[in-house]
Amino acid sequence: MKNIWFPYTQMKNMTPPLHIDRGEGVYLYTKDEKKLIDTVSSWWSTIHGYNNLEINNAIKDQIDKGSHMMLGGLVHDPVIKFSKKLASILPKDLDHCFFSDSGSVGVEVALKMAVQYFSNQGMKKTKFISYKDSYHGDTWKAMEVGDDPDYHKAFKGNNTPSNFYVTPDNINELEEVLKNNSKEIAGFIVEPILQGAGGFKIHSREYLKKARILCDKYDILFIFDEVATGFGRTGNLFVADEDLVPDIIILGKALTGGYLGHAVTVANDKVYYEFYSDSVDDSFMHGPTFMGNPLACAAGLKSIEIFQRENYIEKIKNIETILNRLKEIKHPMIKEIRVIGGCGCIEVYDNKILKGFKEYCYENGIWNRTFLNFAYLMPPYIITEKELSHVINTFKRWFCDVNKDVL
Ligand SMILES: Cc1ncc(COP(=O)(O)O)c(C=O)c1O
Secondary structure: OOOOOOOOHHHHHHHHHHHEEEEEEEEEOOOOOOOOEEEEHHHOOOOOOOOOHHHHHHHHHHHHHHOOOOOOOOOHHHHHHHHHHHHHHHOOOEEEEEOOHHHHHHHHHHHHHHHHHHOOOOOOEEEEEEEEEOOOOHHHHHHHOOOOOOHHOOOOOOOOOOOOEEEEHHHHHHHHHHHHHHHEEEEEOOOOOEOOOOOOOEEHHHHHHHHHHHHHHHHOOOEOOOOOOOOOOOOOOOOOOOOEEEOEEEEHHHHHHHOOOOEEEEEOOHHHHHHHHOOHHOOOOOOOOOOOHHHHHHHHHHHHHHHOOOOOOHHHHHHHHHHHHHHHHHOEEEEEEEOOOOOOEEEEOHHHOOOHHHHHHHOOOEEOOOEOOOEEEEOOOOOOOHHHHHHHHHHHHHHHHHHOOOO
């Protein structure tokens, strides 16, 4: 293992990671056959759990026809069908799909699109607005629109200061920034409703609707980063819907059912047609090698088919009801318990109370990974009531029995 450099980790004193042999449904199996409920869906992506036979077969069928073909000058059935499907499930004219290989790159694509949308019209607008404590990925510009020192403090100050960070749900603050700076701002990028890595914070939909109006008023693009929220996490297929339509949306993580790294940045007509002209200079000059990869598209198509056929929205409602039981946990160290859709989070005042929690979960047959002051759950949607109740009872015992005297 000494050749692997692990993410977000001090390698010198890293606790050895669990060695996983295989995944099956909601379970991960370690090499020594410990069976663990995965409560974080492998970084919020494996919404159908592991080893889903239908998705496996969709990928296998496609492998026999070709595992990769470039999109530059070539096209193939999986990408044609997948983009058509995405356009049909996304609201209004969010119809123009630009694929890439990860959520961070999908964000980069959206930001570049926004800047060029204006430069194609002869305007120089290069700055962005985003939320305080936002997280949009780890690549350079995604880090810059992010405001998460826990992840990116080594780079803060090295970035060009081309961003404004606003307090979520404060519409007056947003308007103030726009009033004074809109001539240089290309877009407002948000993790709509649910801020993930910034601390599982839940915000209002009404604010987003007002922000939509302001973005139009001040001629800036509204960008939804639904890499984490997309495909049901907040209880709806997407936060974007017929009443709340961004100009650009980014999807990733669960886009392929968590099978393969892929993302898509989808633009509306307004954005797309600023690039569509007789001039080659107006073209969007971006093209990841693996964009529209046929295996990823085949997995994604099957994933959406299952999501719709098996009525996952109903499943997520049930998960939300059960997750709400987290709120019965009382402990003076708990600051707040938040639940929305398929996401539940316990925020504590001091993370000393979470020390040993991962190991306690492990002993109880659960894979969970806290970070900072948050113990959170984002399980695969196939989790049963019995399995999720076991998880919640384990969380409860940790606070109310094992640590009842920790203050
Ligand atoms: C809201 C949001 N945007 C972007 C990303 C980056 O996605 P990726 O890790 O696939 O690059 C993440 C990852 O957690 C995310 O939560």
